[in-house]
Amino acid sequence: MLDWTQVLTYIKGRLSLPSTYLEKNDKELIDWIKLTAIPEFSTYFPDVEWTSVLPTNANYKVPGKTNIYRFFDEEQLDIYGIKNCYFSLSSSYISGHPPLGAMSFDDLPCWSLSVFKSRFFEPFSNFNKNYLFIPPNQVRVLPDANSENFVVEYEREQPPDLRKIYPSLKRLFMDLALANVGIMIGSMRSHYGDGRLSTPFGEIPLSGSDLKTEYTDMKREIIEKMADESLPPIVIDIG
Numbered sequence: 001m002l003d004w005t006q007v008l009t010y011i012k013g014r015l016s017l018p019s020t021y022l023e024k025n026d027k028e029l030i031d032w033i034k035l036t037a038i039p040e041f042s043t044y045f046p047d048v049e050w051t052s053v054l055p056t057n058a059n060y061k062v063p064g065k066t067n068i069y070r071f072f073d074e075e076q077l078d079i080y081g082i083k084n085c086y087f088s089l090s091s092s093y094i095s096g097h098p099p100l101g102a103m104s105f106d107d108l109p110c111w112s113l114s115v116f117k118s119r120f121f122e123p124f125s126n127f128n129k130n131y132l133f134i135p136p137n138q139v140r141v142l143p144d145a146n147s148e149n150f151v152v153e154y155e156r157e158q159p160p161d162l163r164k165i166y167p168s169l170k171r172l173f174m175d176l177a178l179a180n181v182g183i184m185i186g187s188m189r190s191h192y193g194d195g196r197l198s199t200p201f202g203e204i205p206l207s208g209s210d211l212k213t214e215y216t217d218m219k220r221e222i223i224e225k226m227a228d229e230s231l232p233p234i235v236i237d238i239g
Helices: 004-015 026-035 037-044 090-094 108-124 167-190 208-229
Strands: 047-053 068-070 079-086 130-134 138-142 150-156 196-199 202-205
Touching (some): 004 026, 004 167, 026 037, 026 167, 037 167, 037 208, 079 138, 167 208
Antiparallel strands (some): 047 150, 068 138, 079 150, 196 202
16 A cells, blocks of 8 residues: 655655755655645546435535535545446336345346336436535535435545555656656756756755756656556547
């Protein structure tokens, strides 16, 4: 699992001057990455969470609205959108969904056909519920959910402890964090006129403008890569 120790070690290994000097301490680096890299990364690879909505509870009701409800993220992270809402099976039953599963292998073909017909018909049923996300944390349900509890599956910003970033995306996030810190450090060093820093180890060239340009280009490439990798796979049926 990715953690801040790994991220900071990676960044310092790439950005520190030969004296291991870096203009920002660990807390300042983490705060900057939380402000920049995490929201940018989450735009392409958001975290997915679930939460319940209780229409009869006043905390979930929007005053003056009969079919709009609030839902809450336990960590109070920014919510990007709704993936799905899960209601009771009542509308499915009305659409013909069998109440029980197949009781035997011989029953399976008829049961499967009934499920298919129900799922096909349900979107056109007057009892089917539709939903719409209203930022920052509301959902409109039509027809009204009334007293029926339901579950919202939603996309949100990645948690700040990095625990939900997939292992396959760790390097991509660390590169994005590095690029953002590199741009900041490059901007700071360029204020010294790209001169040289006197240290106990001798004078060290700052090269702030070059650093800023390098990591600006790097960030552009990372954004393009995230945009490509976040696209759903395309399946071509040749037959």
